[in-house]
Amino acid sequence: MCNETFEDFHQIVMNKIPLIDVRAPIEYNKGAFKNAINLPLMNNEDRHEVGICYKEKGNEEAVKLGHRLVSGKTKESRIEAWVSYLTLYPESLLYCFRGGQRSQISQQWILDNTGIVIPRLKGGYKSFRNYLIDALRPAAQKSKPIILGGYTGSGKTILLKKLKNSIDLEDIANHRGSSFGKFTSPQPTQINFENNLAYALIQHKSSEYRHMILEDEGRNIGKCFFPKDLAEHFNSGPVIVLEAPLQERIKLTLDEYVLQAQSQFLEIFGHDTGLEKWHLSISKSINKIKKRLGLERYSAVVTALNSAYADQLNTGKHDKHNAWIKILLQGYYDPMYLHQLEKKSNKIAFKGNALEVLQYLNNYL
Known part of the structure; x- marks a missing residue:
């Protein structure tokens, strides 16, 4: 019996070693690892049957059943899939749930x-999941957090990407971190x-930066959330406020939430329905904050959005979207962020425009 194992989890993270997950799809879809592909030994139904057999008749009978279910052409197809992947990525490693059968x-x-x-992973x-959970502990962090704040549309994410010692939390969560933050991909x-x-934290730590630059976030980014103690650690750092004039913020918001977002919808759904689905998505997002907007402001936003959308369909121009943005x-995001910023006023270490903030933060590698 081949018993070759690998347990240097740090190397897997740092070298982005490809992984073959042989668990059933239902297990993989609940949670897996970066650079992992699901090439299961058993499908969901087979796993379910074997699990019942294990409970009723024990391990030996369950193993026999598993071999009967995955035999012949099914077995050949499993081996072919693994070998095909190994041809492309010969350095790959195997894993199941506990590194067992x-x-x-x-x-x-x-x-x-x-x-x-x-x-196979020992x-x-x-075991690998426990290693990663341990990396999320505040005690595991060596660099000190610095929080990049600023009003919506000020270009925080753009600036963050220019800093070597930053971690883009919104990118990891695949969400822009606002009521309108959903992407077309889940x-x-x-x-x-x-x-x-x-x-990301392990790779950052290995670079031995003294500081970690993070965008100002709550505990949740969309449906994803940080462990409570890690969120508190992130928010313990000083706050750097990125300032930008209103017109620049409108322009950046238009680019991200209209131009880029529409491009994604068009790419996925095609020209016939892409814009329509984008409009529906934005409308739903506005409806979610209806109570917080208030009826008058909600009506004004919806009217301006619908007018801009109709004009875009007729002229191909996006200018009128500036109105609802x-x-x-001014009426929703700014007052909300001002309130949050006031609670952190004693932690504000610096304020400035994009160039000034970038120069300031480059001193904190």
């Missing part, structure tokens, strides 16, 4: 049919969010 069987079948020895998914599961965040910034 499923990954051992997969490992042995590959060896028997190809002569290839592929190591302890499997569970957010990761909570488990995947935590795993991906752990990857301005109402939202």
